[in-house]
Amino acid sequence: MRAVGQVRRLVAILGVFLAAGSSESRAEAPHHPVNFSFFYPLSISSDPMVSTNFRLNLLYGRVGAIRGVDLSGVVARVHGEVRGLQLTGAVSVTGGEVRGLAVTGGFGYVAGDGRGLQASGLISYAHGAWRGVQYASLFNYAEQEIVGAQVSTVYNLANADVRYVQFASIVNAVSGSLRGIQASGGINYVQEQVTGIQAGLFDYARRFHGAQVGLLNWTDTAHGAQIGLVNIAKGSGDFALGLVNVAPNGGADWVTFASSYAAINTGVRTSLRGFYSMLTLGSIDLVAEREDTAFLTWNYGYAFGIARRWQLDTDLGFVHVVPGSGDDPAENDRLHFALQARALGELRLGDRTTIFGGAGMSTVFSEYSTDATTEIEPLVVLGISMY
Numbered sequence: 001m002r003a004v005g006q007v008r009r010l011v012a013i014l015g016v017f018l019a020a021g022s023s024e025s026r027a028e029a030p031h032h033p034v035n036f037s038f039f040y041p042l043s044i045s046s047d048p049m050v051s052t053n054f055r056l057n058l059l060y061g062r063v064g065a066i067r068g069v070d071l072s073g074v075v076a077r078v079h080g081e082v083r084g085l086q087l088t089g090a091v092s093v094t095g096g097e098v099r100g101l102a103v104t105g106g107f108g109y110v111a112g113d114g115r116g117l118q119a120s121g122l123i124s125y126a127h128g129a130w131r132g133v134q135y136a137s138l139f140n141y142a143e144q145e146i147v148g149a150q151v152s153t154v155y156n157l158a159n160a161d162v163r164y165v166q167f168a169s170i171v172n173a174v175s176g177s178l179r180g181i182q183a184s185g186g187i188n189y190v191q192e193q194v195t196g197i198q199a200g201l202f203d204y205a206r207r208f209h210g211a212q213v214g215l216l217n218w219t220d221t222a223h224g225a226q227i228g229l230v231n232i233a234k235g236s237g238d239f240a241l242g243l244v245n246v247a248p249n250g251g252a253d254w255v256t257f258a259s260s261y262a263a264i265n266t267g268v269r270t271s272l273r274g275f276y277s278m279l280t281l282g283s284i285d286l287v288a289e290r291e292d293t294a295f296l297t298w299n300y301g302y303a304f305g306i307a308r309r310w311q312l313d314t315d316l317g318f319v320h321v322v323p324g325s326g327d328d329p330a331e332n333d334r335l336h337f338a339l340q341a342r343a344l345g346e347l348r349l350g351d352r353t354t355i356f357g358g359a360g361m362s363t364v365f366s367e368y369s370t371d372a373t374t375e376i377e378p379l380v381v382l383g384i385s386m387y
Contacts, residue, residue: 037061040077049079065096076104081112097128108136113144129160140168145176172200188214203228222247237272243279243298245270253354255280257383261287261338261362262295262319269385274302278315285323287364287377288332292324299342313344313356321364336372338364344381357382 030045035052037043039059045052049064057072065080076088081096090106097112101119108120113128117135124136129144133151140156149165150156156168164180166172172184177192181199188200194208203214209223217226221235231240237247246252250272257265259282267280282295301315317340323333342360349355360379365372 035061035063051080178205217242239275240272241275241277241300243277244268245272245275245277247272249273251387253385253387255383255385257356257381259286259382260380261285261340261364261377262293262297265295265297265383267297271303274304276301276303276313276315278317285321287362287375288323290323290331292326294322296320296322297340299340301342303346309348311346311348313342313346313358315342315344316340317342319362332366334367336365336367338362340379342379342381346385352387354385355383356385 030047031051032045033053035044035050035055037055037057040062043061048062051065051067052063053068055061055063055066055070057076059073060075061072062077066078066086067083069084070076070082070086072088072092074090076086076092078094081098082094082102083099085100086092086102088104092102092104092108094102094109095111098110098114098116098118100116102108102110102117103119105121107123108118109125110118111127114126114130114132116132118124118126118130119135122136122138124134124140126134126142130142131147133149134140134142134146135151137153139154140150140152142150142158142160145160146158146162149167150158150162152168154169155171156166156173158166158174161176162174162178162180166174166178166182168184170184170186172182173189175191178190179195181197182188182190182194184200186201188198188203190205192206194205194210196210197213198205198208199213201214202216203212204218206219207221208219211225211227212219214228216230217228218232222233222237224238226233226237226240226242228242231242231245233247236249240247250270252268252270255267255269255278259265262282263284263286265280265282267278269276269278278299280297282297283293284291285293297317297319299315299317301313304312306312319338319340321336321338325333340360340362342358344356344358346354346356358381362377362379364375364377
């Protein structure tokens with residue numbers, strides 16, 4: 001993803017700048033248990049490398065290390081480590097490790113490794129590895145491994161591996177591998193391998209062991225289940241449940257058939273390891289004797305091999321029925337649906353052509369309502385498929 005690469009370059013430049021400004025060190029640094037600061041160097045200790053157990057900073061403060069509590073109104077700068085609790089109103093910049101809770105109202109930056117909670121009102125940036133939770137309302141960035149959870153209401157970006165949770169309302173992106181759960185209301189992207197679950201509108205992983213659940217699922221190699229409207233495995237797939245399932249080790253063919261419910265139907269059938277999905281459009285309601293009715297049907301099932309040229313197709317289906325409007329109150333012109341069960345014998349005539357036929361039943365609901373009435377109708381099917 002080109003956009004992910006551009007964001008990574010921007011945050012890398014920002015990280016170099018911040019690290020350069022927060023890496024000062026001295027051989028010996030003084031220690032003051034308590035340090036009050038108005039605007040550095042207006043503070044109890046003007047030494048920027050002083051260590052302290054409690055700091056109260058009104059506007060801008062600089063210290064070397066904090067082991068205890070740090071309370072800052074606007075900007076807090078710590079050249080070394082923070083161990084304990086850090087609360088900052090707008091911007092916090094820490095040049096060393098963080099152990100504990102670092103909560104910032106706007107932008108929080110940690111140059112070293114972290115263990116605990118990093119939470120920011122806008123952006124959280126961790127240049128080292130983070131173990132615990134990283135949260136931001138707008139954007140989270142982690143340069144090294146995340147072990148725990150990365151949570152944002154908009155966008156998470158991890159430049160290394162992630163364990164165990166990555167959650168965002170819009171975008172999750174991992175340049176390494178993910179082990180655990182990646183969930184978003186929009187896009188999930190993992191450059192290498194997912195071991196666990198991806199759930200979003202669009203899911204991509206180069207390889208995955210587990211499950212992808214979304215409207216569009218895409219992978220090079222699938223070891224597990226893809227569940228969505230469209231499932232694509234560029235290399236090979238194991239199992240897919242969706243309207244359209246595409247994989248090199250699967251199949252695709254065009255089907256046309258007549259039935260005792262919808263007179264004429266045509267569409268596409270995709271299959272993978274015996275499981276198949278048939279998505280068709282139809283017309284002419286033979287049960288209601290109406291020519292102005294359209295059908296959108298999805299059947300999903302499994303094909304059992306019987307002989308070299310014969311197989312038995314068994315499936316369940318959902319039919320969305322769109323009748324034309326009319327003035328006759330005896331005719332049902334409301335949108336309604338039907339549920340189907342079918343068993344179809346299929347005979348291969350050649351490399352590219354098969355014929356199929358069989359029987360089943362349709363349970364027709366009069367409308368999309370809890371008050372709908374139902375009718376059970378026998379179903380007969382006869383058709384042809386071409387590869």
